[in-house]
Amino acid sequence: MLLALFFTFFKIGLVSFGGGYAILSVIEHEVVLSHGWMTPEHFADAVSLAGMSPGPIATNSAVLVGFKTAGLPGAVTSIIGMILPSFLIIITLALFFYKKGNNGFMQTIFYGLKPMVAAMVIFAAYRVGVNGQTLLGLNGHTLAQIIIFGLAVIGIVKYRLHPLVVLSVSALMGTAFFYQ
Secondary structure (H helix, E strand, C coil), rough: CCCHHHHHHHHHHHHCCHHHHHHHHHHHHHHHHHCCCCCCHHHHHHHHHHHCCCCCCHHHHHHHHHHHHHHHHHHHHHHHHHHHHHHHHHHHHHHHHHHCCCCCHHHHHHHHHHHHHHHHHHHHHHHHHHHHCCCCCHHHHHHHHHHHHHHHHHHHCCCCCCCCHHHHHHHHHHHHHHHH
């Protein structure tokens, strides 16, 4: 189990371009669909918790998946698997850029990666927002989430509210909508 966690998160760490939100769909595919370590609902809850916790969301998600799957050893194994590729890649790139300087070819590669990262972030937001449901299966639960999302965007973009204020108000609205 520990080796499976390590190699799964090592593989995810190798392709983690664009930050944690961009890679959430890959984590979901591996954790929910490929290995069945979590249900879509449990994964959405883990992502919500990981997003509210300090630190990168992908790393926090790896810790939560590892802990749920194999306890503390699973959490440690998952985090090492997740961060080791980034560490090795950054060291290698730093050495490369130190020797080669600023290269126009490398800049063109990064220009191509930017739209892909934006698309992955939007897809991750969609998957977390609908919690595995299709948009055609719109119900009261999904509608409430869309309302909270819309108000959060308005609060941040139009009124420039601090993200902690928006986070707190969204949590209160979630409690008001969903607490039973």
